[in-house]
Amino acid sequence: MRGTFLAAAAICAVVTGCAGPHVPFTHRHPPTARHREEVGDWRLQIRRDKFTGEIACRLFDRNHKAFFLGGAVAFRFHKDWNTGRAIYRLDGDAPRHWREDLPELIRIGAPFERGGIDNPGQGLVWIPFRRLEGANSIAIEARPDRAPVTFHFRGLKGLYQTAIDQGCTPDSRFVG
Known part of the structure; x- marks a missing residue:
């Protein structure tokens, strides 16, 4: 029995x-130490395993429509959208095709192709973080038949620096 x-x-x-x-x-x-911080439009979460010391960091906007990963920021649109022809403008400057950033995205190891051959971006538009550091906002036209969507960067640069100061280096410590 x-x-x-x-x-x-x-x-x-x-x-x-x-x-x-x-x-x-x-x-x-295992128990983890957690650090959370919010500044402007962005949020930072850091988890550190108390036993191994391993660290995982998440940096994302308050609406979960943008996140930092692999040295770039991904802007999320409908996952079925093919964003291969997306165009963006930083602070109202001249429009730029996101594919112009492909050489840098490849160099920094951004995971910009996550889907199949028919929709490799899975509705994400990737922009190298370096291009966004001095900007206040980005307007992205994800598809030619859709209106542009604007994202703001209040708090992004400061939270990224906080993450680095807290041990989120290299950028591979960031998770999506």
Whole structure:
């Protein structure tokens, strides 16, 4: 009877994730130290594993429509949209095709192609962070048949520096 109970408890733990004090060897996540900060339109989350010291950083806008990853900022549109012909303007300057930034995106290792051959961008438009550092906003026309969408950078540069000061280097420590 006792063996049947333990076997049932083990199956319950494996299949449904239920775990109680009667189930031996339950998995517990290691404790993490968390740091959260918000400045302007942007948010920073840092998690540090207290045992291993590993760190993971997230830098994103308050609406979760833009995020920093791999030395670039990705701007999120509908995932089914092919954004291959997207055009952007920084602070109202001359329009620029995002593909003009491809050599730099490749050099810095930005993960700009995430989908299949028919829609490699998965609705994301990637811009190298270096191009955005001095700007206040970006207007992106993700598709020729859609109106441009404006994103603001209040807080981005400062939070990026905070992330670096907190140990989020190299940029590979950032997660999407």
